[in-house]
Amino acid sequence: MKLLINGERRDSVSGKVFTVRNPATGDVVGEAPLGGEDDVRHAVEAAGEAFADWSAKNPRDRAKILFFAAEEVRRRNTELGSLLTAEQGKPIREAVDEINGFANILEYYYALSAGERGEYLNLRGYGRTLVRRRPLGICGAIIPWNMPAIIMGWKIGPALTAGNTLVLKPAGTAPLTCGKLAEILEGAGLPPGVLNVVTGPGETVGREIARNPGIRKVSFTGEVGTGRQVAMDAAPALKRLTLELGGSDPMIVCDDADIPMAVEGVIRGRFYNCGQTCTAVKRLYVYESIADEFIRRLTARVEGIVVGNGMERGVTMGPLNNQAGLERVVRQVDTARERGEGEIIAGGLAPRGENYEHGFFFLPTLIAGVPHDSVLFSEEVFGPVLPIATVTGLDEALERANDSRYGLGASVWTRSADVVVRATEELEAGIVWVNQHLRTPPEVPFGGTKESGIGRENGSRALDEYTEEKSVLIRL
Template sequence: MKMLINGEGRDAVSGRVFPVHNPATGEVVGEAPLGGEDDVRAAVQAAGEAFGDWSAKNPRDRAKVLFFAAEEVRRRNTELGTLLTAEQGKPIREAVDEINGFANILEYYYALSAGERGEYLDLRGYGHTIVRRRPLGICGAIIPWNMPAIIMGWKVGAALAAGNTIVLKPATTAPLTCIRLAEILEGAGLPPGVLNVVTGPGETVGREIARNPGIRKVSFTGEAGTGRQVALDAAPSLKRLTLELGGSDPMIVCDDADIPAAVEGVIRGRFYNCGQVCTAVKRLYVYDSIADEFVRRLKSRVEAIVVGNGMDRGVGMGPLNNRAGFARVTGLVDAARERDEGEIVAGGRTPEGEEYGRGLFFLPTLIAGVPHDSVLFSEEVFGPVLPMATISGLDEALDLANNSRYGLGASVWTRNAEVIARATEELEAGIVWVNQHLRIPPEVPFGGTKESGIGRENGSRALLEYTEEKAVLIRL
């Protein structure tokens, strides 16, 4: 599979490729060109040449491309989902859902794109003022491997609808589906050069996207340390930035919660995509009066999750995506065990069996009674491991929930309107769920506070992030 630059499939300037492995089997499922700085520069040139015509198009005509692409993505969702499972590892049901989610996002921005946004002001003594919004120009997008289709949709949908052109870098462990989706967009009528995909490592391709002075904005999703480096690299050219970084989302279960519903919320919120979601439940706080029943029910559900190859029928959780993530998760659990930080109620190890031998599998893990100062609470555990602690009440819950350098998401489970009002006001997070967790429809602005990043994706506000204002004062 080749990079897509100016509407053409291209090899890297280096002529080299890198393999993409199935994390469930270790098998090579494809190759991608090993791009570098020169490939990014070629993509920037193509994006610059395409910008004038694309930005001048009627917004409705731009939107039609998104609509037709969404139709084709839905028609091919099983094919695309199969490719996504092969390179990323998630169960095929989750993969197809993600592909459909990409289509949902394109349809949403199609629906928003009836005309350019702006405002009119009648200022006495100054005349008439029109505030116009215009596209920024060439934008860069750097996306991770955990939810590549959805996150590509967040960045590409808003940027294209606003009239920008893009240089996109997928993750090296999951680039193939992104290239296919870009090809579908071009097949739906996207002109050559409007969307360019360059594959390769972050230290070359990603850094050139951040540094290149021709790029006006960079949207990055990934680890917080890498996000800081992106910000430093982008600073000399004063690029606009959207940084969606790490999260350590707390889930608070109050004593009046619907316990079965909250247990199911944990199962989906923590173990979906093998726990490799920035907004996954990563810290569980349960009122002590219901803790015994909650742990009993949750243990049963965690142990019932079927782990295996995402293509196999009945599998509820696939492997971790890459060896670095696998080593980090196993290391954190081993360290907690050595320090006697809580009781491993379920999981805590790799599964046994010949079928797991070459894959990056780790059992869904529940650790109860974890001390509040444990690294399992302070660090982002990007995998299927859930630390839990009991709490005495809402004051303690909010103090613990906010005692983190992250502030991406949080949830509270209760039937009490006063608790809901206070929790939604005081939780330091970019998104707060009540009696649910994890789901983010395209209409909802998404982003974090503190070290979870800056800027917002999703929703109508995302279009504003990809435009700049021009004020026009008229006196007749």
């Protein structure tokens, strides 16, 4: 992989590279340039030169490029999915689904591209008023390793459709698929300098994107501490910000829920992508009256999850993406075990055997009877570990669910319309699901409350995040 700056493949200014390894085997997947501040500055210069022509282009013509790219991505989805599995670790089926999701996002923004957004008002005494929306200019995007293709789509879709140019930093452990997707966009007709990709460490590349005065907006997805640093680095230039900073999503299972359906909801909502999803189910609250049956069924399903290399047939959960992530999950589970914070009823350790010696594997884990003050509830657990607590009813469930510094997603499982109305009103989250969890179609605004971040991605409102208003009053 090379840097992509002004339509050219380049080495970094330093000339150095870093190695990308398969998290299941430790094998080398590829190399990427070790970019730095100077590489970001070159990318910002290229994006600035491209902005005038790109922003003046007919919005539909801009979006056609995204549409043509989506067609090519679908045609190559198995190839791209295999690369994503190799560098990220998820099972190939999940990887191909993510690649198709990237194409879905591009197609969605193509569908919104008929013209510029705005308003028209006829105000007595003032005349006719137009509120126009214009692109911001050069934008920056910093994406994580857990869902790199999808999150790349969330950022480039609205940014480019609105007429901005972009400097994008992929994650260090999963940059290769993003590079291929950028190449496909370029091949579909994206002009040089509109999308520039700079790989390298967050401490240099990411911070320069946040600090560089030529960049008008930064969209960051990652953990809370890094998000705070991005905000501080961006503050002197008063940049626009979108920060999606993770979550600790509660799932409430009521006594009238469809239990088999809710069990399947937990399996997908917690163990998809080895639990490395911001909106994964991370806290499970089950009504006492159904807890025994629910936990019994759930344990049986968890024991049927097949852990291994995501490219192998039959594997339904791959490894964690990196050593630091594995160490954090191990620490959290060990802390809960040492403190007596619940009973481990499934998993709780790394799998044994030669197939797991070189990967960042951890068994899908259930911990029942977890007390309210447990580390498993107070911290975000970004891996295949699910703490379970019982509740007496909806009052306690909502109180427990909302008692968190996070507020990204939440779900309630019930057949009661009254419960649905109350839960969707009272749950403190940016997105609330009913009898489902985790699904985030591109049409739906996505973002959090509290420490889960600011701003929204997805939906038509994401275009507003990448534009600024200009009011025009006309009196003839």
